Amino acid sequence: MDLTEWAPPERIAGWVEDATQRLLDSVGDFADTVDDDPRWIGPYLPIINPPLWELGHVGWFAEAMVHRHLHGLPGLAEDIDKLYDSAKVSHTSRWEMKFPTPERSRDYVRRVGDSLAALVLDDRGIDSTAHFAAYAVAHHDAHVEALTYTRQTLDRSAPFLVPRQSFDHDASVSGDAAVEGGRLLLGASRHQPFVQDNEKWAHPVQVEPFSMSITTVTMNEFAAFVDDGGYRNDAHWSAEGLEWKAEAGVAGPAYWRATSGGEWEHRIFTEWRSVADDGHLPMTYVSWHEANAFCAWADRRLPTEAEWEFAASTDATGAKRWQFPWESEFGDADTAEHPVPAHRAALDGHTGGVVDVTAFADGDGPWGHRQLFGNVWEWTSSTFDAYPNFERDHYRENSEPWFGTRKVLRGGSWATRSRYVRATFRNFFTPDRRDVIAGFRTCAR
Numbered sequence: 344m345d346l347t348e349w350a351p352p353e354r355i356a357g358w359v360e361d362a363t364q365r366l367l368d369s370v371g372d373f374a375d376t377v378d379d380d381p382r383w384i385g386p387y388l389p390i391i392n393p394p395l396w397e398l399g400h401v402g403w404f405a406e407a408m409v410h411r412h413l414h415g416l417p418g419l420a421e422d423i424d425k426l427y428d429s430a431k432v433s434h435t436s437r438w439e440m441k442f443p444t445p446e447r448s449r450d451y452v453r454r455v456g457d458s459l460a461a462l463v464l465d466d467r468g469i470d471s472t473a474h475f476a477a478y479a480v481a482h483h484d485a486h487v488e489a490l491t492y493t494r495q496t497l498d499r500s501a502p503f504l505v506p507r508q509s510f511d512h513d514a515s516v517s518g519d520a521a522v523e524g525g526r527l528l529l530g531a532s533r534h535q536p537f538v539q540d541n542e543k544w545a546h547p548v549q550v551e552p553f554s555m556s557i558t559t560v561t562m563n564e565f566a567a568f569v570d571d572g573g574y575r576n577d578a579h580w581s582a583e584g585l586e587w588k589a590e591a592g593v594a595g596p597a598y599w600r601a602t603s604g605g606e607w608e609h610r611i612f613t614e615w616r617s618v619a620d621d622g623h624l625p626m627t628y629v630s631w632h633e634a635n636a637f638c639a640w641a642d643r644r645l646p647t648e649a650e651w652e653f654a655a656s657t658d659a660t661g662a663k664r665w666q667f668p669w670e671s672e673f674g675d676a677d678t679a680e681h682p683v684p685a686h687r688a689a690l691d692g693h694t695g696g697v698v699d700v701t702a703f704a705d706g707d708g709p710w711g712h713r714q715l716f717g718n719v720w721e722w723t724s725s726t727f728d729a730y731p732n733f734e735r736d737h738y739r740e741n742s743e744p745w746f747g748t749r750k751v752l753r754g755g756s757w758a759t760r761s762r763y764v765r766a767t768f769r770n771f772f773t774p775d776r777r778d779v780i781a782g783f784r785t786c787a788r
């Protein structure tokens with residue numbers, strides 16, 4: 344399916360406007376000057392960016408890709424390549440450079456958004472405009488989610504959120520759901536309206552029968568691992584995990600603390616809450632090393648990404664739904680903002696945070712697995728590598744430099760935009776990262 348059949352220019356222009364506004368909203372509570380609000384720069388950490396740099400970078404990316412490179416139009420600001428080109432501006436230098444003021448940066452992002460939306464509606468005969476605009480929107484969406492978990496990392500208030508929704512726990516939703524396995528076309532099809540390069544292209548793999556947990560691991564379940572000495576018992580950890588644990592001084596989960604009474608609390612942005620009270624929420628902000636150690640303790644294992652994609656996309660007949668497991672293959676929404684309707688998954692920020700792992704039965708996969716999409720990204724055991732028919736996108740830095748060094752995550756989090764994910768989408772982070780809104784589910788050995 345051609346992109347514009349699925350998303351006509353008016354819809355893509357709506358994506359641009361929505362993504363631009365969401366980006367501005369993500370720093371909407373920041374003051375107008377760096378002097379009045381140190382959050383614009385913040386402390387140096389290797390896992391985050393200064394929000395002022397991130398804001399300008401997102402605008403620069405869209406302008407450079409569509410306005411200048413594709414349409415040959417003059418830039419909307421002077422001398423910005425030396426500030427915002429992430430391939431050329433070292434990470435550490437982003438705390439040392441002089442950037443335009445927050446007011447000018449916000450204005451630049453608005454002008455880029457307005458101009459990009461106009462180009463989508465009048466592409467001047469360049470029929471790839473819609474594709475590259477959708478690519479820029481995906482880049483916006485990824486950075487807005489990054490700004491969301493940056494707030495968690497730095498113990499800052501929640502951004503632009505509705506109150507977190509509460510769902511009743513369904514105790515009957517537990518255990519494993521068996522998957523028969525078979526031939527899987529792993530990766531993206533050319534008839535999908537939009538994919539990224541690391542999804543290219545579908546190729547046959549054989550998936551053996553497996554059983555995978557219906558839900559992601561909960562905080563209650565992970566607390567049992569912690570209380571049983573999971574972080575102290577080296578037998579549960581791989582050699583790489585032990586090295587990471589020692590170097591990083593890790594002795595327990597991120598954003599957890601013990602009370603004077605010996606109970607666990609966890610932090611959601613600036614609020615400390617009881618782990619026991621939130622025990623049916625997914626274990627979140629957990630690294631691949633920690634997930635792998637939990638599996639060793641529980642005599643379980645992480646799913647491969649092929650197993651995850653099979654469970655999310657392919658039913659007992661072998662038929663594959665390339666985007667989502669429900670009836671409308673490419674998304675049911677009539678609005679520009681939400682290709683996945685709100686009753687299907689905790690996506691698009693509409694739940695205000697993570698929710699009970701048994702919620703959203705309407706989004707179950709074909710084998711009965713719950714929340715394969717939304718709530719938390721899910722670690723897999725697979726290393727992020729190129730597929731056999733890999734075709735690099737225009738943006739080389741999207742995937743190729745990271746092959747072989749990261750682990751694959753699937754499915755999206757509550758803060759992920761639903762237009763950003765699909766059954767074939769591959770996220771990827773280094774196995775030490777536990778600032779991402781990530782959890783995991785397990786498989787029987």
